Amino acid sequence: MNEALSALGALAQETRLEAFRTLIRAGQSGLPAGDIAQRLGVGPTVMSFHLTELSRAGLIGSRREGRSIIYTASFARIGALLDYLIEDCCLGACGTRATNPKESCCEADAR
Amino acid sequence: MNEALSALGALAQETRLEAFRTLIRAGQSGLPAGDIAQRLGVGPTVMSFHLTELSRAGLIGSRREGRSIIYTASFARIGALLDYLIEDCCLGACGTRATNPKESCCEADAR
DNA sequence: TTCATATTTCTATATTTATAGATATATAGG
């Protein structure tokens, strides 16, 4: 139901978070499943499982190229998650944080 | 180890995400555990479990006030998560999205 | 067609996480 929830769930796992970061850095050309698996040091079965999870959340896409399946990060999807978090979970008050940290509401905390 | 990972895990659950959003909207004054439970329609045991999870991730804090325990959202912590996602998971390209969506990289996928 | 490669799917198992009742702790008021 909630798309942000499934995106959060997909990223809330070490191997998947690393895989996603790797794909973001790889850009639009993406990377074959085997390459990602090798970089992260996991077996093909486990890699496939986690890539499927990320796909189900819409955070990555894939295309076949020869024998390989190339995965690519969805910048739109992570952008939408950021929008949600900024607007619904920080009331917009943290929206400028990355570009202008000094003026952020987030320096002072309520604890 | 990774603080972002535990924050993501804490938010990746419906009851907890709703509880956190409720606390963000409540602001600095916060809300008693029972109030949050009533709003979300969950029992006290389950509420306590999820509030403990959010606390462990540093996303909320608490103080006792009479018989109640008042929980408050940590704007600093959600801000730090946003920073991480923007910088490490979107390469900064989605950082201005909330304030200036038109110029975002995220409109077209795969920047 | 046969073989090797890349990846997924199937299956079983282990681990983690969530739910909920009973009980315990802390506080406030009579």
Place this chain on the structure above:
DNA sequence: CCTATATATCTATAAATATAGAAATATGAA
């Protein structure tokens, strides 16, 4: 001190998620 309220902790169980080997599928090359 006794009682009610607010919440947490303990315990058991259920449900979801992760790991990993074996087998299946798809492709490309000899």
